[in-house]
Amino acid sequence: MKNCSLVAVLAGFLAISISLQPSQKLNAETKSAPTWAIAIHGGAGGNPAKWDNDKRAAREAGLKTALEAGKSILKGGGTALDAVEKVIRTLEDNASFNAGRGAVVTSEGKAELDASIMDGQTRQCGAIAGVTIVKNPISLARKVMTNTKHVLLAGKGADEFAAQQQVPLVQPDYFLSFKKAMSTQSNGPPNRPLDYDPDWHYGTVGCVALDTAGHLAAGTSTGGTAKKLPGRVGDSPIIGAGTFADDKTCAVSGTGIGEQYIRNAVAYDVAAQMQYAGDSLSSAVTEIINERLNVGDGGIISLSKDGEVSLQHNTPGMSCGLADSTGRFETHLQLKNGQLNTDPLDQSASSSDAQTIRKLIKQQSADWNAGDLDAFMSVYWNSEQLTFSSGGQTTRGWDATIARYRTRYPDKKTMGKTEFSELELIRLDQNAFQVLGRWELTRETDPIGGRFTLVFKKINGDWKIIHDHTSARTK
Numbered sequence: 248m249k250n251c252s253l254v255a256v257l258a259g260f261l262a263i264s265i266s267l268q269p270s271q272k273l274n275a276e277t278k279s280a281p282t283w284a285i286a287i288h289g290g291a292g293g294n295p296a297k298w299d300n301d302k303r304a305a306r307e308a309g310l311k312t313a314l315e316a317g318k319s320i321l322k323g324g325g326t327a328l329d330a331v332e333k334v335i336r337t338l339e340d341n342a343s344f345n346a347g348r349g350a351v352v353t354s355e356g357k358a359e360l361d362a363s364i365m366d367g368q369t370r371q372c373g374a375i376a377g378v379t380i381v382k383n384p385i386s387l388a389r390k391v392m393t394n395t396k397h398v399l400l401a402g403k404g405a406d407e408f409a410a411q412q413q414v415p416l417v418q419p420d421y422f423l424s425f426k427k428a429m430s431t432q433s434n435g436p437p438n439r440p441l442d443y444d445p446d447w448h449y450g451t452v453g454c455v456a457l458d459t460a461g462h463l464a465a466g467t468s469t470g471g472t473a474k475k476l477p478g479r480v481g482d483s484p485i486i487g488a489g490t491f492a493d494d495k496t497c498a499v500s501g502t503g504i505g506e507q508y509i510r511n512a513v514a515y516d517v518a519a520q521m522q523y524a525g526d527s528l529s530s531a532v533t534e535i536i537n538e539r540l541n542v543g544d545g546g547i548i549s550l551s552k553d554g555e556v557s558l559q560h561n562t563p564g565m566s567c568g569l570a571d572s573t574g575r576f577e578t579h580l581q582l583k584n585g586q587l588n589t590d591p592l593d594q595s596a597s598s599s600d601a602q603t604i605r606k607l608i609k610q611q612s613a614d615w616n617a618g619d620l621d622a623f624m625s626v627y628w629n630s631e632q633l634t635f636s637s638g639g640q641t642t643r644g645w646d647a648t649i650a651r652y653r654t655r656y657p658d659k660k661t662m663g664k665t666e667f668s669e670l671e672l673i674r675l676d677q678n679a680f681q682v683l684g685r686w687e688l689t690r691e692t693d694p695i696g697g698r699f700t701l702v703f704k705k706i707n708g709d710w711k712i713i714h715d716h717t718s719a720r721t722k
């Protein structure tokens with residue numbers, strides 16, 4: 248019981264409430280979202296600072312040409328799907344990228360290509376894996392989507408399907424000729440292996456687009472990872488891992504260590520965070536890049552239904568770019584701090600509701616650890632109706648709750664250090680969230696921990712805890 252009542256006191260949370268200033272509100276209301284938008288990538292990883300000028304210039308030029316192609320389709324009222332296919336075909340035909348012509352080779356020296364495409368309007372999708380004779384894998388993926396009842400065709404069957412569909416076929420050597428030419432250039436040893444450039448394999452391509460009809464699409468195409476085992480399939484052709492699009496939320500294309508993207512269902516997770524946790528696009532991506540993936544795993548490009556673009560990577564570089572109807576047009580080989588976010592309705596992407604609540608909780612633990620109970624309590628609803636329940640005891644009202652804390656925690660030593668983790672935010676409606684999580688209290692005597700459930704409600708523009716239920720771990 249002693250521990251339980253101790254827990255009771257700890258139960259609460261938060262401190263400083265962050266609210267939207269009136270000027271920001273005005274800004275948000277008056278700013279109009281772009282009518283179309285597009286973002287592209289040409290692979291994460293590698294360190295562009297170490298590339299020579301030719302390689303940098305080739306990459307930049309390739310990104311610009313592809314972005315122009317997508318832009319002209321969307322500007323002319325074309326569909327997001329057409330823009331995605333066209334952009335990716337353009338990049339597949341450019342040997343500076345690891346897709347189509349420039350695809351890397353397996354440990355046996357052959358190119359095996361993967362690609363996928365998804366239509367956000369219908370959630371129709373198509374993918375191909377391990378094709379060896381297809382010039383533009385993305386177009387074959389689209390044909391799987393439109394001309395079959397399947398989603399993914401692999402290997403021999405996919406190559407045969409390509410022949411039936413009369414898409415341009417090439418000799419397997421088509422994928423090797425460029426690398427052979429590179430390997431005999433005068434500035435290096437004549438017999439360099441085909442993948443002599445350690446950065447060579449970072450160049451998967453992807454595209455996400457929003458068209459003027461409000462539909463989203465996403466696509467990804469790659470040669471995979473260099474020296475992969477024959478038959479290895481990465482995330483690029485796996486819907487939900489490397490590619491995802493749904494008009495309800497966003498379009499996503501990933502690039503990086505495919506196995507990590509598959510394990511973490513990365514592309515779908517961005518959409519799920521938005522749909523179920525109410526996250527903004529950029530905060531969903533930030534969480535995945537920082538918390539689910541490891542440093543060096545890769546990057547994500549994404550576009551929300553409202554035209555917000557998020558480009559993020561946790562690798563030294565990511566070739567990428569974006570354009571939209573407001574006149575933006577830019578390409579990059581790496582992003583400052585690994586990210587670039589544009590939210591047309593709210594430039595401060597971190598002020599999304601879920602992000603605000605996470606910040607409040609983080610701040611609350613900092614206030615607790617600084618021994619500042621008043622700051623800690625400031626996020627609780629200052630009302631007689633506040634319900635605080637812990638250790639089987641229920642306290643009603645703000646005054647009674649802070650009084651209970653003060654009795655239980657008279658000084659910094661008794662307060663110890665707390666940590667709130669495993670936060671799960673569940674949106675209840677426009678103005679309410681439930682937050683589940685774990686708490687730990689470390690101190691010299693009686694360290695303790697357990698779980699909590701909070702209900703947050705937006706009151707006069709500020710998020711406040713209106714109900715707090717905490718329980719201790721049974722020993």
Ligand code: ASP
Pocket residue numbers: 290291448449450451469470471472480481482483489501502503504505506
């Ligand atoms: N994700 C790709 C794969 O694992 C490779 C990459 O994006 O660089 O096949």
